Amino acid sequence: MKKTSLFLIAFLTLLPASLFANEGMWFLMHIKRLNERDMQKMGLQLTAEEIYSINNQSLKDAIVQFNGGCTASIISDNGLVLTNHHCGYNAIAELSSEEQNHLKNGYWAKTLKDELKPESLFVRFFVRMDDVSKRILAKVNDSMTEKEREAAINKEIAKIEQENSEGGKYTVSVRSFFQGNEYYYFVYEDYKDVRLVGTPSDKVGKYGGDTDNWEWPRHTGDFSLFRVYADAEGNPAEYSENNVPLKAKYHLPVNIKGVKENDFAMILGYPGRTNRWMPAEGIEQNVNYAYPAWVEGSKLSMDVMKKHMDKDASINLMYASKYAGIANYWKNRQGMIDALTAHKTAEAKRNVEKKFDKWANKKSNKATYGNVVTNINNYYNLTNNKAKHDNYLMLLLRSSKFAVLPYRIGKGFESYIDANEAARKNLMPRLNAFIESNYANYHLPLEKEILAEQLKLYSAKANYELPEIVTKIAKDGNLNDYVNSIFELSIFTSKERAMAFLKYPNKELLANDPLYILSSQLLGKYREQPENLVQPLNDYQKSFRLLVDGLRKSGLSNIKYPDANSTLRLTYGKVRALPKDPRNDASINNYTTLKGMVKKHKPNDSEFDLSKDMLDIYKKKDYGKYANSKGELPVNFLSDNDITGGNSGSPVLNGKGELIGLAFDGNIEAMAGDVIFDKNLQRTINVDIRYVLWLIDKYAGAKRIVDELTIIE
Numbered sequence: 031m032k033k034t035s036l037f038l039i040a041f042l043t044l045l046p047a048s049l050f051a052n053e054g055m056w057f058l059m060h061i062k063r064l065n066e067r068d069m070q071k072m073g074l075q076l077t078a079e080e081i082y083s084i085n086n087q088s089l090k091d092a093i094v095q096f097n098g099g100c101t102a103s104i105i106s107d108n109g110l111v112l113t114n115h116h117c118g119y120n121a122i123a124e125l126s127s128e129e130q131n132h133l134k135n136g137y138w139a140k141t142l143k144d145e146l147k148p149e150s151l152f153v154r155f156f157v158r159m160d161d162v163s164k165r166i167l168a169k170v171n172d173s174m175t176e177k178e179r180e181a182a183i184n185k186e187i188a189k190i191e192q193e194n195s196e197g198g199k200y201t202v203s204v205r206s207f208f209q210g211n212e213y214y215y216f217v218y219e220d221y222k223d224v225r226l227v228g229t230p231s232d233k234v235g236k237y238g239g240d241t242d243n244w245e246w247p248r249h250t251g252d253f254s255l256f257r258v259y260a261d262a263e264g265n266p267a268e269y270s271e272n273n274v275p276l277k278a279k280y281h282l283p284v285n286i287k288g289v290k291e292n293d294f295a296m297i298l299g300y301p302g303r304t305n306r307w308m309p310a311e312g313i314e315q316n317v318n319y320a321y322p323a324w325v326e327g328s329k330l331s332m333d334v335m336k337k338h339m340d341k342d343a344s345i346n347l348m349y350a351s352k353y354a355g356i357a358n359y360w361k362n363r364q365g366m367i368d369a370l371t372a373h374k375t376a377e378a379k380r381n382v383e384k385k386f387d388k389w390a391n392k393k394s395n396k397a398t399y400g401n402v403v404t405n406i407n408n409y410y411n412l413t414n415n416k417a418k419h420d421n422y423l424m425l426l427l428r429s430s431k432f433a434v435l436p437y438r439i440g441k442g443f444e445s446y447i448d449a450n451e452a453a454r455k456n457l458m459p460r461l462n463a464f465i466e467s468n469y470a471n472y473h474l475p476l477e478k479e480i481l482a483e484q485l486k487l488y489s490a491k492a493n494y495e496l497p498e499i500v501t502k503i504a505k506d507g508n509l510n511d512y513v514n515s516i517f518e519l520s521i522f523t524s525k526e527r528a529m530a531f532l533k534y535p536n537k538e539l540l541a542n543d544p545l546y547i548l549s550s551q552l553l554g555k556y557r558e559q560p561e562n563l564v565q566p567l568n569d570y571q572k573s574f575r576l577l578v579d580g581l582r583k584s585g586l587s588n589i590k591y592p593d594a595n596s597t598l599r600l601t602y603g604k605v606r607a608l609p610k611d612p613r614n615d616a617s618i619n620n621y622t623t624l625k626g627m628v629k630k631h632k633p634n635d636s637e638f639d640l641s642k643d644m645l646d647i648y649k650k651k652d653y654g655k656y657a658n659s660k661g662e663l664p665v666n667f668l669s670d671n672d673i674t675g676g677n678s679g680s681p682v683l684n685g686k687g688e689l690i691g692l693a694f695d696g697n698i699e700a701m702a703g704d705v706i707f708d709k710n711l712q713r714t715i716n717v718d719i720r721y722v723l724w725l726i727d728k729y730a731g732a733k734r735i736v737d738e739l740t741i742i743e
Contacts, residue, residue: 073294
């Protein structure tokens with residue numbers, strides 16, 4: 031029996047990791063050394079050089095970061111960009127009006143001249159990266175304080191970024207990994223003339239709404255199309271009518287042969303943030319203090335906003351994007367609480383840390399690592415209530431326009447008042463533009479109510495020392511009356527009042543403005559670093575760095591990749607079903623169909639309504655070449671890739687590097703994925719590229735867009 035067990039262990043050790051899980055968000059420059067062989071066994075038919083090359087065109091040249099928060103891909107040689115509908119949401123909303131509501135009705139540009147330019151939108155191309163860990167860490171030593179260490183590192187980072195920017199041509203970012211144990215620089219090229227080409231209506235792009243968010247089975251056409259424009263030489267340029275579509279260095283071919291269970295699938299994108307290295311007590315703090323406050327604050331804001339949005343279509347359009355963002359994180363945070371609790375994640379981490387503490391206190395390790403776990407646990411014990419407070423306050427600041435805006439404009443006013451005549455001439459146009467843009471879209475009754483309700487929640491639940499003004503008004507009585515009165519008195523409640531003040535500035539009036547006082551104290555409290563936490567924070571930062579370093583050196587952690595931090599990564603896996611679900615009409619629970627979408631249809635429902643055009647075309651079953659072998663039109667499919675926020679809009683590619691889908695969500699059962707990867711539950715929900723093309727070609731009649739693509743049939 032013993033011999034058999036030893037043989038089995040040895041055998042299992044030699045098996046490729048992909049048989050167990052597809053965990054990992056990998057650097058492209060390390061693919062050849064760490065992943066190429068494993069990926070090729072799973073079905074990759076490309077080399078590492080074809081994925082990432084500095085000197086030759088490769089897949090990385092078709093992957094862009096979209097407006098700083100999502101991912102997108104170049105899918106034609108004329109700079110056509112594919113991303114999620116929810117990633118383009120802000121731009122689509124900005125370009126919409128009550129008369130031409132592109133969010134509600136969709137939009138398809140008939141010619142290049144009809145492509146619409148939002149005020150501010152950019153895509154970022156990845157040029158190259160390199161490891162500068164040795165160079166940076168050579169500038170620090172163990173005798174330095176954390177503040178001294180940070181200053182030395184930042185000084186060297188500034189040099190590296192300047193050296194690689196080529197005189198400002200490129201944006202260069204040096205980032206820390208493995209909690210400050212490694213450093214890499216990334217070189218990017220930004221294009222700022224990006225225009226809307228096409229988007230389905232929200233009845234397609236947001237089908238299922240908040241109810242289906244993070245859920246499977248799913249039937250959402252979450253995509254939108256943009257185009258990158260450049261000057262005549264192909265260089266980045268500010269918007270101009272003379273700009274031309276970018277001639278792409280590389281674009282993704284589109285494969286419409288379809289997917290099946292166990293097909294290889296890889297995703298390239300910009301995952302936002304994971305916390306796979308987070309200590310046990312950090313997880314406990316989030317589950318018991320931080321996330322519950324976030325959930326409660328989010329729900330309050332959603333309820334207030336929904337009440338006003340349901341009364342008026344113009345208000346709905348005005349706040350649709352903000353509401354969607356808050357709703358997304360509300361469901362995410364509750365899902366995290368549930369999943370981390372169910373997985374007993376903190377307990378599992380605590381067990382590893384106990385083993386680490388034993389290793390750390392061996393004679394050879396004690397001087398460096400002996401106090402690491404103690405320091406980390408001490409810091410979290412000291413900050414549990416602060417974390418709760420900070421999340422209530424964060425939701426107040428995120429939800430209420432007038433919790434932040436008075437401070438931001440007021441600081442500009444202070445500079446203007448104190449400036450000489452020449453400086454004032456320079457400041458005036460910038461202040462005017464800032465006021466114009468910030469008072470463009472808001473509904474005052476909604477803003478007043480949200481501020482009052484969030485102040486009530488914050489003062490009642492934060493369980494922490496509050497800003498002086500909040501303590502006073504909460505004690506004095508009715509917060510609704512207080513908010514109404516300060517809005518009557520403040521210079522910051524309308525564009526007209528702010529402009530009038532700028533015309534006749536008065537330092538005393540500004541200093542005594544009630545909204546400016548409130549906003550200043552709220553933001554001051556959020557940025558506050560209490561004296562009693564300064565040293566524990568320094569101990570924590572150093573100890574967390576040493577914990578990660580020690581876990582890697584001791585072999586107690588099996589994580590081989592750094593946490594996500596909005597840098598380009600590759601994740602690979604397979605098309606993979608979940609157990610059969612009676613809600614899904616598909617024969618295997620790894621895809622959904624248009625039939626299933628129509629089954630969900632609820633007339634006049636804000637989440638599950640379908641247009642008459644969609645229902646009519648469904649009856650005709652005119653799916654053309656986009657149907658699968660069963661004659662169905664696939665809508666979404668599942669893969670087991672390791673992704674997180676920021677991967678929204680990422681291309682899903684087959685083994686040949688051909689586009690088969692578009693990542694847009696994860697499943698709620700694996701919501702703990704930002705902290706711990708579950709090989710059994712983790713799924714990525716993707717829009718099937720066949721559904722995307724059918725919607726463009728057959729439903730929207732925008733064949734000119736399809737004709738741009740390189741299609742593999």
